[in-house]
Amino acid sequence: MRKVLILGGTGDAVKLATKLESIPKIEVISSLAGRTKKPSALVGQVRIGGFGGAEGLANYLRENAIDFLIDATHPCAGQITINGAIASQIAQIPHLMLVRPQWEKISGDHxxxxxxxxxxxxxxxxxxxxxxxxxxxxxxxxxxxxxxxxxxxxxxxxxxxxxxxxxxxxxxxxxxxxxxxxxxxxxxxxxxxxxxxxxxxxxxxxxxxxxxxxxxxxxxxxxQRPEMPEGEKVTSIEEAILWLSSQLAK
Ligand SMILES: NC(=O)c1ccc[n+]([C@@H]2O[C@H](COP(=O)([O-])OP(=O)(O)OC[C@H]3O[C@@H](n4cnc5c(N)ncnc54)[C@H](OP(=O)(O)O)[C@@H]3O)[C@@H](O)[C@H]2O)c1
Incomplete structure (x- = not known):
């Protein structure tokens, strides 16, 4: 079994967890900050609450033998995204950010x-x-x-x-x-x-x-969104699944 931790709190994270659960030999754990009283139903394991900064997240990754970290948090959740980038480096595991494209202003928008x-x-x-x-x-x-x-x-x-x-x-x-x-x-x-x-x-x-x-x-x-840390990024759930498949094939 390979373990994937999804940093969630978005509809995309829910959809991603559902799709990853159907991949054989993958164990999915979704992490929520715990802000919403009744979060959307999630497939797979769920853990709730902060980790205690980047160090805390790195410890969690190590202690739970997480193989891959996918950050599917809201694009405006700047702190957890920075923490994810740092923690995956400390724990030395592959890390991906799923970032939906931002809206672009078009004619008629004020x-x-x-x-x-x-x-x-x-x-x-x-x-x-x-x-x-x-x-x-x-x-x-x-x-x-x-x-x-x-x-x-x-x-x-x-x-x-x-x-x-x-x-x-x-x-x-x-x-x-x-x-x-x-x-x-x-x-x-x-x-x-x-x-x-x-x-x-x-x-x-x-x-x-x-x-x-x-x-x-x-x-x-x-x-506007906060600046994102450097690292691998995709814009869709399909690309995130492809990324994980390529990681599993390594
Ligand atoms: N910001 C928004 O506009 C927005 C909109 C919709 C949904 N959300 C969701 O709401 C959550 C909180 O947003 P925020 O803007 O408060 O985030 P943030 O400012 O980036 O994060 C603040 C702290 O909350 C904890 N945290 C955030 N996301 C977490 C997660 N998925 N699992 C475990 N701990 C998490 C972390 O605590 P520790 O440092 O203790 O680990 C983090 O340092 C995020 O998961 C995000 O996806 C945010």
Missing amino acids: WIEVESVEAAAQVIPASVHRVFITSGRQQLEPFLQRSQIYPDTWYLMRSIDPPDIELPNSQVLLDRGPFSLEQERALLREYQIEAIVSKNSGGKATYAKIIAARELGIPIVMV
Whole structure:
């Protein structure tokens, strides 16, 4: 048996685990940070919680005799990706990053591109009074600060689990993608959204809001991805499987 550890927390990681489980003589362990109360069902073994930095992850790899590490975390989860790169070097095992391509701005898109959620909250124009936050429930502090400066702004926040921070003058929508274009169009109209905050997640599951915003002429404050460490990268699940097959053949 050869052991593969998948760093997860994304739909791609779930799909990858399912596909790898059907490969003979492969044992799949998926790792989750533990942020979502009811994570999507995963095939194979699952472990939950942080490792204790890159060193902790390297220890886990060694102690559990992991042969391959595949990082299928969200492209904006910068720390765990750095940890994965360092830990695989320490443990001297092959390491792959599965990174879905980012969304590219096309004609009709009105994006304000920023480096962080903090910057996103700061650049929302003062004239905007109804904001749709899709950048995650864990980073609401910057909007709390903005609401002290602009108390008239109303926020719609969409996330899988309820946020810890309650924004004044806001509504929370608990929902898990994928979201259809019809759904997103209807939502933007119903709540009279004037600006959206999004991370550049890439992929199809949450792209409909980008199309709907383009159609309705709504600006998007787009948070860029953090820089990725050097190392082997692929952009699709199929390529990740090919990578593993070539590693197994060595
Ligand atoms: N950031 C986003 O926008 C976003 C969106 C959707 C899903 N997610 C998922 O949510 C998780 C947390 O995201 P984040 O932005 O907080 O990550 P992060 O800032 O890169 O990671 C912070 C810490 O959380 C732990 N961690 C993260 N992912 C882990 C995993 N798959 N297994 C075990 N421990 C993990 C690690 O703790 P230790 O150092 O103690 O090991 C890591 O140092 C990720 O797994 C990611 O795939 C993130």
